[in-house]
Amino acid sequence: MPMALSDLLLLGQGKDLASERGVSCTGELPHPSEPGLIERARVARAALGERALVLGHHYQRDEVIAFADITGDSFKLAQAAAVATQAEYIIFCGVHFMAESADILTSSAQKVILPDLAAGCSMADMATASQVDECWKVLQEFGVASHTIPVTYMNSSAAIKSFTGENGGTVCTSSNAQRAMAWAFEQGEKVLFLPDQHLGRNTAVLSLGLSREDCVLWNPWKPQGGLTREEIINAKVILWRGHCSVHGRFTVDSVNEVRSRIPNVQVLVHPECQYEVVSSADVVGSTEMIIKTIEAAPSGSSWAIGTELNLVQRLAKTHTDKQIVFLDKDVCYCSTMNRIDLPHLVWVMESLLANHLVNQIRVDDKTAIYSKLALERMLALP
Numbered sequence: 017m018p019m020a021l022s023d024l025l026l027l028g029q030g031k032d033l034a035s036e037r038g039v040s041c042t043g044e045l046p047h048p049s050e051p052g053l054i055e056r057a058r059v060a061r062a063a064l065g066e067r068a069l070v071l072g073h074h075y076q077r078d079e080v081i082a083f084a085d086i087t088g089d090s091f092k093l094a095q096a097a098a099v100a101t102q103a104e105y106i107i108f109c110g111v112h113f114m115a116e117s118a119d120i121l122t123s124s125a126q127k128v129i130l131p132d133l134a135a136g137c138s139m140a141d142m143a144t145a146s147q148v149d150e151c152w153k154v155l156q157e158f159g160v161a162s163h164t165i166p167v168t169y170m171n172s173s174a175a176i177k178s179f180t181g182e183n184g185g186t187v188c189t190s191s192n193a194q195r196a197m198a199w200a201f202e203q204g205e206k207v208l209f210l211p212d213q214h215l216g217r218n219t220a221v222l223s224l225g226l227s228r229e230d231c232v233l234w235n236p237w238k239p240q241g242g243l244t245r246e247e248i249i250n251a252k253v254i255l256w257r258g259h260c261s262v263h264g265r266f267t268v269d270s271v272n273e274v275r276s277r278i279p280n281v282q283v284l285v286h287p288e289c290q291y292e293v294v295s296s297a298d299v300v301g302s303t304e305m306i307i308k309t310i311e312a313a314p315s316g317s318s319w320a321i322g323t324e325l326n327l328v329q330r331l332a333k334t335h336t337d338k339q340i341v342f343l344d345k346d347v348c349y350c351s352t353m354n355r356i357d358l359p360h361l362v363w364v365m366e367s368l369l370a371n372h373l374v375n376q377i378r379v380d381d382k383t384a385i386y387s388k389l390a391l392e393r394m395l396a397l398p
């Protein structure tokens with residue numbers, strides 16, 4: 017008998033210990049198909065009132081977005097967390113690094129909660145603190161660290177943000193990567209961009225006008241990043257070899273295929289896509305910019321969008337006067353964003369109402385000091 021979808025989703029129940037490292041979900045999760053689940057969510061949300069703020073990233077499922085007080089990309093949600101001083105609980109419907117940033121930006125009296133601790137990010141995991149320390153030692157040995165400014169994408173662990181803050185750098189998001197990199201070049205001569213090579217390359221080459229040869233790729237799995245001393249010394253931008261498993265899969269073939277299939281289609285992609293894909297698109301922008309572009313588009317226009325599928329489907333549902341399709345023919349959700357579902361949200365809210373704090377995300381004080389510095393530099397970017 018085939019396994020039900022709900023069985024696959026229920027990590028943290030002690031059913032598959034090999035897959036549940038670090039995942040805790042005490043108590044019983046409601047069943048996803050329970051008829052009264054939406055009403056339970058409504059009742060719990062109303063009972064929590066202003067004690068809780070529910071933040072929902074644009075890549076979340078519809079069932080979760082329906083209960084979000086604020087929706088946005090990682091930049092907008094970081095700003096929202098930073099000013100939400102009245103909320104005792106920030107329920108972050110997104111992935112782990114976003115909840116970490118919210119914890120760094122909120123007061124010690126506030127608790128940040130991630131409804132499913134298995135909601136990580138494969139890109140953030142591609143740069144570990146020890147790998148980045150190793151890279152920095154090489155840059156120090158070659159005498160270039162003193163004039164290299166680290167810029168880390170929001171999609172990184174608190175430890176990487178802390179490294180960035182401690183070494184004079186800033187965090188960036190896809191909304192402000194150009195401003196962050198331009199700022200970094202005012203502080204130093206070279207940029208170490210972590211962990212998304214595509215956002216780094218697209219920003220350096222397509223936004224700041226550097227050449228592709230000005231950028232080198234640091235492979236954390238190879239000695240000296242797989243680069244020669246000369247390549248490291250001559251590079252203007254050292255790109256970390258990380259990528260988003262969702263955006264990295266769009267190809268130029270997908271762009272060509274959709275152009276041949278839909279007359280006058282405009283291709284709109286996120287800057288985490290590969291350089292060749294971004295170069296062959298009509299419009300490139302952050303998730304917020306993608307939403308605004310579709311909102312402003314004329315009725316009857318056709319769009320192929322290269323970003324996470326939950327958002328593309330929601331745009332298609334809310335803009336029925338426009339033709340909106342996913343850029344790739346194969347369906348691909350972000351598997352970790354999708355881990356947050358209504359059962360987990362209800363479980364978290366009902367637990368809080370029973371005075372049981374669950375799934376709190378805490379960044380230790382030492383890491384928080386420099387990560388906060390890097391995040392505040394981003395929030396202060398011109």
Ligand code: SF4
Binds near residue numbers: 136138140171
């Ligand atoms: S969409 Fe990509 S970058 Fe965003 S959480 Fe998923 S894997 Fe990470």
